[in-house]
Amino acid sequence: MLNRKRRTALSAPKATHDYTPGEVVAAVEFVKRTRAELRTLRKVRVWKDKLHIIDVNKDYFEVRGLGYPDADVVPVLKQINTAFNPDTIHNPVDLDYKEFDTGRRHPWAEDRVM
Amino acid sequence: MIQTNGTSTKAPSMNEATPKDPFNNNCYGTIVDSGYKLISLPVLDVTDFNERIIRGYEEGWGERDLPADLSVARSLIPAGTASLRDFSNIAPEIPEYIPENCTGCMDCVTECPDTAILGKVLSESEWSKKMQTIPEGDREMFSKQWSKTKKYYDAGKKKLGDGGMFNIIIDPSKCKGCAECVTVCDDDALKMIPKTDQVMIDSRKSHRYFKNIGPSDNKYINDNLLIDMMLKEETHIYTGGAGSCAGCGEGTALRMMCAATGSKYGDQWGLVAATGCNTVYTSTYPYNPYLVPWTNSLFENAPADAIGVRMRWDQMGWHDKPIWCIGGDGAMFDIGFQALSRLFASGMNVKVFVLDTQVYSNTGGQASTSTYTGQNTKMSVHGKAVGGKQERRKEIAQIAIMHPRTYVAQTTCAHVNHFYKSVLGALEFDGPALVVCYTTCQPEHGVADNMAGEQARLAVDSRAFPILIYDPRKGDKVKERLSLVGNPAVKDDWFVNPKTKEPVTFIDFARSEGRFAKHFDKDGNPSETLERAKQDRLENWHLLQELAGLR
Numbered sequence: 001m002l003n004r005k006r007r008t009a010l011s012a013p014k015a016t017h018d019y020t021p022g023e024v025v026a027a028v029e030f031v032k033r034t035r036a037e038l039r040t041l042r043k044v045r046v047w048k049d050k051l052h053i054i055d056v057n058k059d060y061f062e063v064r065g066l067g068y069p070d071a072d073v074v075p076v077l078k079q080i081n082t083a084f085n086p087d088t089i090h091n092p093v094d095l096d097y098k099e100f101d102t103g104r105r106h107p108w109a110e111d112r113v114m
Numbered sequence: 115m116i117q118t119n120g121t122s123t124k125a126p127s128m129n130e131a132t133p134k135d136p137f138n139n140n141c142y143g144t145i146v147d148s149g150y151k152l153i154s155l156p157v158l159d160v161t162d163f164n165e166r167i168i169r170g171y172e173e174g175w176g177e178r179d180l181p182a183d184l185s186v187a188r189s190l191i192p193a194g195t196a197s198l199r200d201f202s203n204i205a206p207e208i209p210e211y212i213p214e215n216c217t218g219c220m221d222c223v224t225e226c227p228d229t230a231i232l233g234k235v236l237s238e239s240e241w242s243k244k245m246q247t248i249p250e251g252d253r254e255m256f257s258k259q260w261s262k263t264k265k266y267y268d269a270g271k272k273k274l275g276d277g278g279m280f281n282i283i284i285d286p287s288k289c290k291g292c293a294e295c296v297t298v299c300d301d302d303a304l305k306m307i308p309k310t311d312q313v314m315i316d317s318r319k320s321h322r323y324f325k326n327i328g329p330s331d332n333k334y335i336n337d338n339l340l341i342d343m344m345l346k347e348e349t350h351i352y353t354g355g356a357g358s359c360a361g362c363g364e365g366t367a368l369r370m371m372c373a374a375t376g377s378k379y380g381d382q383w384g385l386v387a388a389t390g391c392n393t394v395y396t397s398t399y400p401y402n403p404y405l406v407p408w409t410n411s412l413f414e415n416a417p418a419d420a421i422g423v424r425m426r427w428d429q430m431g432w433h434d435k436p437i438w439c440i441g442g443d444g445a446m447f448d449i450g451f452q453a454l455s456r457l458f459a460s461g462m463n464v465k466v467f468v469l470d471t472q473v474y475s476n477t478g479g480q481a482s483t484s485t486y487t488g489q490n491t492k493m494s495v496h497g498k499a500v501g502g503k504q505e506r507r508k509e510i511a512q513i514a515i516m517h518p519r520t521y522v523a524q525t526t527c528a529h530v531n532h533f534y535k536s537v538l539g540a541l542e543f544d545g546p547a548l549v550v551c552y553t554t555c556q557p558e559h560g561v562a563d564n565m566a567g568e569q570a571r572l573a574v575d576s577r578a579f580p581i582l583i584y585d586p587r588k589g590d591k592v593k594e595r596l597s598l599v600g601n602p603a604v605k606d607d608w609f610v611n612p613k614t615k616e617p618v619t620f621i622d623f624a625r626s627e628g629r630f631a632k633h634f635d636k637d638g639n640p641s642e643t644l645e646r647a648k649q650d651r652l653e654n655w656h657l658l659q660e661l662a663g664l665r
Contacts, residue, residue, distance in 0.1 A: 039207075039306055040293060040562050056293045056564055057305040078638075083626035086638035088616055099613040101568065107560030107628040108479055110490065 010052070013062035014038065020065070024072040027063055031079045034061050040103075044082045046073065046089075047097045053080055068098055081105075128164050128172070128198050135200065137322040139287035140172075142197045144229060144350035147325050151193040151405060159185070160192040167400045168198050176400075189399075196355025196396075196403040201228075205291025205360065207306040208317060211282045213261035216303040218280045220341045222295035224530055225567050227365030229354035229403075230288035231295050233345050234281045234324060235266050235334040241279040244327040255316060256323050259283070266334050278334040283324040286317040288354025292361030293564040340374075340534040348380050349373035351405045357398040361563035363554035363570065364392055364442075364469045366527045371438065371467050371549070372404070374537040379436060381406050386423055388416030388441030388450055391476040391555075392469055414449040416441050417457035420464045433463075436541055440467045443484035444474040447510050458517035458546045465540045465547045468510065470579075471555040473629075479558045483508035486578065486620075487647035489629050491558070496632040501643040506650050512657070514548045515584045515596070521547035522584040525600075526570035532581055532600045539585060552579045560628015569627065575602055575609050576623035577655040582662075593663030605664055607652060620648040 014037060017030035031053065034041060038055040045052045048067040054060040066073055069090055077084050081104040089098075129150060131138040142148045152160050163185060170176025180186065209222075209231065223233045236244065245257050259281055262268075266278030282303070296304045307313060330345045343349045351372035358365040375383055384407040387393045393410045396403055411419040420439035427435055439457070446454050446468045457464055473491050474480040481494040485503050490496040494503035511524045521543040523536030533551070540547035552573050554566040561569050573579040581600045588595045602609035608617035616622075621640045624630035624647070633641040640648075659665035 040564055042297065042564075056296050058302060074638075083622065084638075085616065085622065085625070088614075093615050095613070095615065101565075101572075101626050103562040103565040103568065104626055104631065105556070105560045105562055105628050106631075107490065108557045110560070110628065110631070 014059050016062045018064050027076050028079050031076055044100045044102050045097045128168055137318040139318050139321050140198045140200050145347040146329050158190045163192050191402040194353050194405045196401040197353045199355035199401050200287050202286045207291050208289055208309050209284050209295050209304045210307045212303045215301045216261045217301050218263035218265040221298045223344045225294050225298045227362045228288050230285045232283050235278045235330045237276040237331050238279050248323050285321050290360040294361050297564040298567050341530050343377045349376045351376040353403045356395045356403040358395040361556055361566055363566035367551045367553050371537050374534050383436040386416050386420040386439045388445030389413040390442035390445050413445055415453050417453040424462050424464050438465045438467050443470045444482045447484045448482050458520045468550045469553045470550050471553050473558045475555045475558050487650055488633055488643045501641050511550050519545055519586045524550045524582045526552040528567040528570040572623050575618045576620050577651045578620050578623045592661050596662045598662045620651040
């Protein structure tokens with residue numbers, strides 16, 4: 001089986017954003033830049049106080065000051081098609097960070113009209 | 115013939131370097147060069163086909179200027195013509211190999227849908243000699259791409275006295291830039307880089323030198339380590355150059371099935387294919403990636419066609435040559451189901467391989483009986499009144515198990531050992547066999563090009579697609595014959611993701627794919643239909659647990 005444990009050694013983020021409480025629009029605008037400045041997105045890691053948006057080359061953007069306990073993390077995760085459960089995203093967990101996939105696309109069937 | 119300043123000269127063969135292909139990347143042979151695969155049939159002149167018709171298509175004038183002659187009318191395509199196809203201009207990026215990080219795991223080589231990433235291992239002493247044959251100006255560039263892995267170098271030095279030098283190379287003429295190889299690499303030994311002129315020159319040269327230096331040294335290949343089989347030329351029965359989408363899950367499945375069969379039977383076996391995506395991208399005229407005989411009849415009758423071929427081969431005394439009958443879920447679950455059941459009931463020695471994308475991928479994405487509840491497809495369009503497919507998924511593996519003495523496996527390419535054991539078990543079984551393989555269809559599932567392996571693994575983790583092997587030779591009871599080994603948390607309802615500490619259910623699988631996106635409201639809550647789909651998958655899992663004696 002393809003391994004589950006990744007020996008991911010991330011270096012420095014390609015870009016950072018310092019989240020200010022109440023300023024989620026700015027965080028979403030920052031995240032939109034990933035489309036042009038990162039490659040195909042692969043994973044999102046969310047700590048209590050920061051998140052990483054990681055591409056296929058393991059280059060990443062970092063949002064500081066915004067973590068899984070915060071309500072404002074939801075629109076940021078949605079912006080990049082993160083596969084997370086909104087009912088449990090804010091729950092505390094005995095891990096350094098939570099990790100989610102982000103490879104969803106629009107299927108061909110979406111716009112079909114019979 | 116080409117005209118040069120009024121004189122006529124013979125053009126280089128399509129299997130040689132040409133001005134358009136100066137490093138001869140588009141040529142027969144995967145690990146090492148080989149000639150055209152010639153046959154002695156009066157109805158097919160392989161050399162003429164490759165030199166005239168393939169040339170016409172590669173140079174861009176084929177469809178306009180080739181005459182409608184007998185070669186075209188017969189719809190015959192020689193073996194492996196896809197080797198001559200050039201895909202080097204379809205993607206903006208290509209993988210770069212980082213040898214110092216490589217462990218020689220072979221995941222990248224195994225999971226590539228296009229036979230575009232290749233491995234080789236040579237003894238250090240042999241490697242040193244071979245490097246001297248590389249032109250001096252390129253020697254450093256090429257030799258730096260070899261790694262000293264623990265698996266081949268350290269272990270080889272200890273056991274054999276000579277470490278194995280390991281190389282991964284990208285064939286730039288076949289790579290479609292999907293990044294599946296980068297995604298499955300756990301060791302940061304691959305990354306995507308832009309195709310600059312210099313990158314492409316180095317890549318083309320490296321691929322050429324890789325082929326020139328000969329095959330891998332077999333003493334470093336452990337036959338019990340199934341994932342290493344693609345180090346051998348005879349396993350590359352499915353060449354690069356097929357017309358499948360970038361990252362196609364089916365391409366990987368067919369390659370791996372061909373590799374496993376090739377590892378045991380070389381090219382002494384055949385394929386009968388049901389119409390579907392697989393027949394389109396493996397016979398987009400004039401390109402054929404198979405190096406074994408292949409035929410396509412209709413959507414509905416591939417198993418019946420395979421029965422006929424099997425009978426004729428048996429009459430000819432070819433009992434020991436396997437026949438694989440391949441098709442998608444549309445062909446095998448639906449339109450050809452009656453013929454498939456008849457094949458199992460016949461007891462004949464035909465192996466069936468189903469590329470299960472849960473949708474008619476080729477004809478525009480219609481629902482099949484394999485489609486999951488809630489899936490948005492043509493014929494089950496998600497709207498206000500009805501949210502996608504309302505029926506449950508049919509389980510062809512369970513149906514096949516109830517046929518007399520039939521070997522059945524359900525697997526994915528992400529579970530490499532399970533996949534190879536399933537295919538090799540089917541081949542060893544003296545009778546009908548079914549291998550159902552979960553295959554990601556990027557455009558129909560709504561996932562990124564690099565996600566085939568990841569989504570296949572998630573399908574298993576979430577009980578959407580449990581893997582299994584049912585071997586009638588294992589005992590008298592169903593629970594002795596049926597193994598669910600390979601599924602995570604095999605005795606539990608759901609597997610708990612260690613990275614979130616949350617159970618992985620069908621709804622989590624659905625969140626990750628565009629085909630189910632309309633089932634989530636603006637707050638991310640799943641629809642009632644999706645809750646039913648989750649319950650359906652749990653009930654299917656419970657049934658399998660019960661049959662396997664785990665419940």
